[in-house]
Amino acid sequence: MAKSIMHNKEDRTCYLCMLLRDDFATRRDLQEHHAMPGTANRKLSERYGLKVHxxxxxxxxxxxxxxxxxxxxxxxxxxxxxxxxxxYSHDEWMKIFGRNFI
Ligand SMILES: [Zn+2]
Ligand SMILES: [Zn+2]
Known part of the structure; x- marks a missing residue:
């Protein structure tokens, strides 16, 4: 499994608690979430470390x-x-995921 390039697992924080509430508390109920939904994209999320807890x-x-x-x-x-x-690069992103979210 690739290491996340979005969120450090060892921190034991919730990515959205941090982002939305400035809550950096450590948690016991963390689950891994792949940022790009769908079967094919889930595999790509895994390969490129596009996942958060x-x-x-x-x-x-x-x-x-x-x-x-x-x-x-x-x-x-x-x-x-x-x-x-x-x-990587924007061109790589578009080649792999085919859609711009920014
Ligand atoms: Zn949370
Ligand atoms: Zn999920």
């Missing part, structure tokens, strides 16, 4: 969960693209 509330449970909230899904996709392009 999320608490239950921000992953699957309730209205502030990325799987239930298109706005949050887009936010993670945009951040995945930014992280990817910092390491």
């Amino acid at each position: 999320l608490c239950m509330e921000h992953h699957t449970a309730g209205p502030q969960a990325v799987h239930n909230n298109i706005r949050l899904q887009r936010l993670l996709q945009a951040n995945a693209q930014i992280s990817f392009e910092r390491k």
Whole structure:
């Protein structure tokens, strides 16, 4: 498994708690989330480390969960693209994912 280029797993923080609430608390209920949805993109997310760790509330449970909230899904996709392009390039991103989220 590739290491995330978006979020350091060892921090034990929730990516969206940090981003949305400035909450840097360590958590026990973290789950791995691949930033790019869909079967093919999930594999690509894994290969390029486009994944974050999320608490239950921000992953699957309730209205502030990325799987239930298109706005949050887009936010993670945009951040995945930014992280990817910092390491590779915009051309590579478009070649691989075919869509601009920024
Ligand atoms: Zn959270
Ligand atoms: Zn997920």
